[in-house]
Amino acid sequence: GAVVSQHPSWVICKSGTSVKIECRSLDFQATTMFWYRQFPKQSLMLMATSNEGSKATYEQGVEKDKFLINHASLTLSTLTVTSAHPEDSSFYICSARRGHPGGYYEQYFGPGTRLTVT
Amino acid sequence: GQNIDQPTEMTATEGAIVQINCTYQTSGFNGLFWYQQHAGEAPTFLSYNVLDGLEEKGRFSSFLSRSKGYSYLLLKELQMKDSASYLCAVMDSNYQLIWGAGTKLIIKP
Numbered sequence: 001g002a003v004v005s006q007h008p009s010w011v012i013c014k015s016g017t018s019v020k021i022e023c024r025s026l027d028f029q030a031t032t033m034f035w036y037r038q039f040p041k042q043s044l045m046l047m048a049t050s051n052e053g054s055k056a057t058y059e060q061g062v063e064k065d066k067f068l069i070n071h072a073s074l075t076l077s078t079l080t081v082t083s084a085h086p087e088d089s090s091f092y093i094c095s096a097r098r099g100h101p102g103g104y105y106e107q108y109f110g111p112g113t114r115l116t117v118t
Numbered sequence: 119g120q121n122i123d124q125p126t127e128m129t130a131t132e133g134a135i136v137q138i139n140c141t142y143q144t145s146g147f148n149g150l151f152w153y154q155q156h157a158g159e160a161p162t163f164l165s166y167n168v169l170d171g172l173e174e175k176g177r178f179s180s181f182l183s184r185s186k187g188y189s190y191l192l193l194k195e196l197q198m199k200d201s202a203s204y205l206c207a208v209m210d211s212n213y214q215l216i217w218g219a220g221t222k223l224i225i226k227p
Contacts, residue, residue, distance in 0.1 A: 034215075042219075043205065043217055043218065043219040043220045044161070044205070044217050046214075046215075046217075049214070091158075093160045093161075097213075104148060104149050104166065104168060104209070105148070105209065105213050106151075106163065106166065107151075107163075107215060108163070109153075109160040109161050109162070110160060111159065111160050112159065112160040114158075
């Protein structure tokens with residue numbers, strides 16, 4: 001099956017610093033990747049859609065200057081949380097979309113990155 | 119607007135059967151997905167339905183009725199490890215996944 005990796009698995013950083021999270025599709029090429037965040041006991045919240053070679057599409061309410069997304073290749077997308085604050089502490093999950101021979105798209109999720117900002 | 123509804127929480131007994139329902143209203147339909155998510159982990163794919171009917175995969179089955187905007191996930195022979203949240207998601211006309219809030223399933227011995 002398709003594998004998506006995320007790095008790091010968890011990170012603790014000080015308020016005001018920046019953190020970069022990498023998302024890689026290991027055995028397929030993904031023209032589209034998605035970034036989600038999830039607070040405890042809440043559902044996934046889509047932050048942005050990342051398209052290879054073009055600018056990301058951000059959901060309403062998500063600050064594009066704070067959450068920088070770069071999809072430089074068909075297997076790598078990065079999310080950089082700039083000037084992190086404690087309220088940015090969350091579980092960040094990426095997913096990569098893959099076309100299925102059955103004629104539909106499927107999303108494969110990375111294992112997630114738990115960010116704690118102190 | 120787009121909307122996915124599923125129960126917030128359900129409780130069932132080990133060895134029993136449980137059905138988790140999902141109703142949806144979306145702009146366009148390109149399939150319905152069920153994902154399982156254990157606490158602190160990312161979601162994992164369970165099933166995909168795009169045509170009406172029942173898809174069976176081991177202990178898990180998923181049903182779809184497009185005319186009713188309705189799906190259910192059926193879990194048989196429940197095991198303690200099935201305790202998790204189950205997320206219903208619909209792929210809309212733009213091939214974007216619209217997510218339900220998830221159903222937390224609690225399995226009791």
